[in-house]
Amino acid sequence: MKVSGGKFFLLFLIIAQCMGFLFVIMRLQYGKPPSPAKKPERMHILILSTWRSGSSFTGQIFSQHPDVFYMMEPAWHIWSTLPNNKITVLQMAVRDLVRSVFLCDMSVFDAYMPQKRLKSTLFQWETSRALCSPPACHIFHRRDIISQTACRTLCKSYSFDIVEKSCKTYNHIVLKEVRVFDLKSLYPLLKDPSLNLKVLHLVRDPRAVFQSREKASSELSYDNAIIKKGLSSNQSIKTSEVPYKLMETICNSQADIYLSATNGSHSALASRYMMLRYEDIVQNPIGKAKQMYEFSNLNFNPKLKDWIHNLTHGKGNGNNFVINSRNAVNVSKAWRKSLQFESVQKIQNLCTRAMKVFGYKLLKNKEEQNDLDYELLLPIPKWAKTSEKPSKFELQG
Template identity: 25%
Template sequence: MLLSTRRGCGFNSVKLSLRVIIVLCILLIYVSSRILLSSFSSALPDKIEPNFRIDNSYQKYNHQHDNADDIIDNIIANDRNIVDILEYNESMSTNYTAQISQYQSESGTTVTNTTTAAPTKKPPSMEDMIIDTQRQKIAAEMNDFNFTEEMIGLSSLTPETNGRQIHNIIISTWRSGSTFLGDILNAIPGTFYHFEPLAHFLTAQIRGPPKSTDAINTISELLKCNYTGLQQYLRHSKESGNQFLRAHTVPLWNSCKPHENLCWDPNFLNSFCRLFPIQTMKIVRLRAAFAESLFKDPALNVKVVLLIRDPRGTMASRKPHSWCDRPDCNTSAELCKDLVDDFKSAKILINKYPSQFKAIRYEDLSLNPFNMTKEIFNFYGMPFDQNIDNYLDLHTRTRDGGDYSTFRDSKTVPFLWTRSSTWAEVQRIQSYCAKAMSVWGYKLIDNKKELNSTMFNPLLQNPFAYDADFAAT
């Protein structure tokens, strides 16, 4: 009995323990479910039933998943749009590049900024149009020009095409026929003519440094078509009373006069000068000895003609002009000293540079203009064509115009001084100029009767006489 009682008590204890374990398991399951549900929706009210919470959490997850799918779809669609845009831009860039290449080929220009809109041709400047017009005029003028073998063609003579320009210079003094000879040379097609480029030295003869250094530099830079550093030359020729100097350069004056600032713009002048195959200068302030400085510069390609006149004719021609009021111009002693020095220089230069230096007398040119001009042109290497023949025929038959006119009866003009000068004036000049007249071949007048005689011939043999055989052809 006692044993049965003990067995009953043990069984009851086991049952109690099982119940406790079961309760604990239920509590564990409940707590675990709470934790699991909280991961889906920790914000749901405690009183909502567990099944609803689970269903709602899955619905929210599914909704978020659907949204994610939509986002991915949108991204894929956007990617496709981006690819389409990139392909379109590449196509447009290819087309635009092709358009630019075609434009560059047609216009000869270069487009460097391809981010801009369609390229447009830059309109030419006024200076460019003037230059181009003159270039065409020169080409037309030279179309019938008789180029020598040395010249080859126009492009071989123009600096803008790296050609070797021809440079012809006349050295003389005031009122000695240089304008007449200069205008003959200026009648050659394609000539850029400098009328007294040393005028800014005023009424003075240049016989040594520092003036001679400045003068040679001015001449050299002009012949090289470089006006950039010639401020004094440009400033002087721009003054209202001196613009006639520029007007003698007819092509330049006609081109720039409507836009006057261009006439003295160094950059424009540099470009304009480089169009011409020939430059010609007539210089009346520089003595012959300084021609050697020009010969020593091979880049200049210079030939010089020294033009001499009977001092009695020169002084008579200067007498009416008020500008000739300085000792270098109005005194026969200074003139004839220069004539003697020029003779000495001429002997040296003709011997040393026979193909580059020549001396002639104005009277010989005037008495025999056609043959002497042929000789001068032969020396300069210029063809004597019908245009020059016509010019001489027009300008040497009759006198027309004022004291500066080159329309004249050339056979009488050199000797007008025998009628306009008094015997006293002739005596005074001859007293200072006997040596100069002797070396250059001019005859002295012995008395007043001889001065008034229509039979008097003041010319003796020219010491540098031109070739008579050539003149007769």
């Protein structure tokens, strides 16, 4: 069959167009270099707690993880530099510092540190495995479990610039803070598109916290002085009553943080807040560590499991502000043997709301206190796990 010149020309145009289209497609697909692999999502974890609540131990569960850059209480530098201010005045400065550290912008410390400074100028720097391993220190490997003593001895002579450099090599940034008294001050961070923030709230039985604070009263004197400034100026408080009034402030702030996070008013917190009791962690350290890692999108390797087991199953009671092997369950109950029942009653009266919120049973007498088999942990109240608000009777009755 013969094809006319016009049809032949039309067929030629169609074929040419198809070839041109295929050429463009191939250029688009193969003419450019392959796109870079997507970087792992950066996570920012804020451990909120109060002094003497097991937060240093909990922080170490994160710090010793090889994928975590950890910093302990960076806001210490604010409180130590501005000791004449009340907590309410300092909260915004604490929030801004936390944000900057999460973004690995360590220039924020310029306002709170000497111009000439080393890595070791940073408060409790040796508690950070990341600051004791490359690139912050080349004595150890990133996957090593590193003690504070070894780090302090071998890794202190590095410039402060290395802190920011090290931070930028990690995808998980974890900060532990005890100087946040109002969750609302952190709301802007939850809305900040540059952050992927989760909040892990650690609490402890107020009676245990009080007893531990009494043992460490000299170390806490500067912090206590700032908290004391927030007490009502109309109150005439005896010196002997000051520790109890400070504890009341702490209890109220911890309960307020929890209720603010769980009352459903801030939708961004729904899947980004977790509360844990220290007593539950020491009774099941491996299980709770796994739960915290899952919350933070971290894996759990056998080396970390062995380390956590050994750390919590030692024979001694440990030392203040030092993380070493101890019998964690015995330590968590030590207050029941040493705290006077009169003090127990005072704390229970001042911290009733917090104890009900977090599920701690009130003691009726000294016999119950001395009976270590008498369980003081209650299930977390049902309303505390939902957006349902508790009644005034439930909190005070």
